[in-house]
Amino acid sequence: MEREKEILRYAYTQSSFYQALLQKRKLSIEDLMEDWTKVPVVDRRQMVCADECVIPSSSQSSPEDNQRIYEMSSGSNGMFMGIPWSVKDMISSLSPLWDCRNRYYGLKVQDKSCYFHMYPDFCDEGTARDPRSGRKDLGFSVLGLNEERIGRIYQEMCDYEPRWILMPPSVALLFANYIGNGKKKGIPSLKCVELTGECVTHKQRRQIEIAFHCKTVNIYGSYEMNAIAYECPEGHLHLLEDNVFVEIMDGEKLLPDGEEDDIVLTSLHNTVMPFVRYSLGDKGKISLKKCSCGHPGRILKLTKAKKNDMIRVEQDIDIPPYEFTYAFQCVMDSMGVEILQYQVEQTGYYSYIVTILTKDRKLLEDKEVQEDFKQIFQERLCHDFLRKGIYTFRIRDELPSEKCVKKMRTFWAFKGDEK
Ligand SMILES: [Zn+2]
Numbered sequence: 001m002e003r004e005k006e007i008l009r010y011a012y013t014q015s016s017f018y019q020a021l022l023q024k025r026k027l028s029i030e031d032l033m034e035d036w037t038k039v040p041v042v043d044r045r046q047m048v049c050a051d052e053c054v055i056p057s058s059s060q061s062s063p064e065d066n067q068r069i070y071e072m073s074s075g076s077n078g079m080f081m082g083i084p085w086s087v088k089d090m091i092s093s094l095s096p097l098w099d100c101r102n103r104y105y106g107l108k109v110q111d112k113s114c115y116f117h118m119y120p121d122f123c124d125e126g127t128a129r130d131p132r133s134g135r136k137d138l139g140f141s142v143l144g145l146n147e148e149r150i151g152r153i154y155q156e157m158c159d160y161e162p163r164w165i166l167m168p169p170s171v172a173l174l175f176a177n178y179i180g181n182g183k184k185k186g187i188p189s190l191k192c193v194e195l196t197g198e199c200v201t202h203k204q205r206r207q208i209e210i211a212f213h214c215k216t217v218n219i220y221g222s223y224e225m226n227a228i229a230y231e232c233p234e235g236h237l238h239l240l241e242d243n244v245f246v247e248i249m250d251g252e253k254l255l256p257d258g259e260e261d262d263i264v265l266t267s268l269h270n271t272v273m274p275f276v277r278y279s280l281g282d283k284g285k286i287s288l289k290k291c292s293c294g295h296p297g298r299i300l301k302l303t304k305a306k307k308n309d310m311i312r313v314e315q316d317i318d319i320p321p322y323e324f325t326y327a328f329q330c331v332m333d334s335m336g337v338e339i340l341q342y343q344v345e346q347t348g349y350y351s352y353i354v355t356i357l358t359k360d361r362k363l364l365e366d367k368e369v370q371e372d373f374k375q376i377f378q379e380r381l382c383h384d385f386l387r388k389g390i391y392t393f394r395i396r397d398e399l400p401s402e403k404c405v406k407k408m409r410t411f412w413a414f415k416g417d418e419k
Helices: 003-014 016-025 029-034 044-049 087-105 147-160 169-182 202-212 322-335 367-379
Strands: 068-073 081-086 113-117 138-141 164-167 192-196 215-222 226-231 237-239 244-250 261-267 278-287 299-304 311-314 317-319 339-346 351-358 390-396
Touching (some): 081 087, 192 202
Parallel strands (some): 113 164
Antiparallel strands (some): 226 237, 244 261
16 A cells, blocks of 8 residues: 555544544545545644644554654744654654755765754754754754854854754855855855755855855755755755655645645654645645656645745844744743734834734733733843834734635735835
8 A cells, every 4th residue: 555545544543633524524534545536635724723633642642752753833824833753753754855965965864964943042952853863963043143143153063064054044144144244264064055944046045055165955844744855956856755745736626747736745654643635835836847866756846935034123134033933932831821823014123013813812811911921922032133122912813714814924024124
């Protein structure tokens, strides 16, 4: 049986979230096994808002519990979801990525790398590392990246001599500016800089490549799936089809290669939290082109993927918008409130409108509670400029209609004073 069907059977017999879907559609597991096109398409919004749990009860209490990797992701639309992986699944899932790294750049699991994570440095829980390396690579927080910290991190990276660095483009650009402005030397050990998590333009890539004196490589991935596609030296994003089963769909209708629409994914490895026909909210098409690099994966052309503006606090200072995600996580942890989704709109250099979707609306509308909320939120922003901001909170307990959800973003920058 193909792996996607094994995962399908597993998910629909073990997870109450998927079982509820079956009941709603009056289908049986055998209907789906016989005809894959009947398998429902799901998304993060459905999983976050569902009453049923996606994680099968069998894996909630498995003895593997102490061998768990837990990712907290706010996704491309600011909707929070925890994504657990077992170490064993994580290793099989990462293996096609390692094949690419090795094939194109000679990189091995044992090689030293640097990466950037979304937590503060004092509680480094980033997991860009491969569990097999058995060693902590040099990880840095994307929070509070002011010029002084960027300088310190750059020096640490130079001393560490990594073979590659994994970073979001917005962070890479901050470093490229720093290196360029100060005429800093490159890092001779570097084979490539892997860019992930955001769209990047050709011009921005050139800027990063000139600063770091090495190639940039695009990785398309998510916490739910790990790496979905890896860019070959010919500039094609090859699907890692031993890790994910990829379909392009218009709603529930499967489209042939060459047509553009929603990218729908089935993780072939995550058994702790199964994702079957899961739409990330990105759009793309599968190219009919053949590539000369020899990679067997089909070529993906991303046409619409995560895009976030930079926070612009003064004419020349840009901050990647990850700071908000962490501040919201702190509020959730310390107040025990549940935030399902957030979106931030910057309306001036120091003013922001924050919209929160929560199941705890009544509680958060209490004046005192809201003051606590604001205080914790603002204290946990790592960047001085953001701590000084004026925040207006809007609390919602209902999702806006599907149409008016501004899907691909968590943050909109102030456009009033463009350079
Ligand atoms: Zn290729």
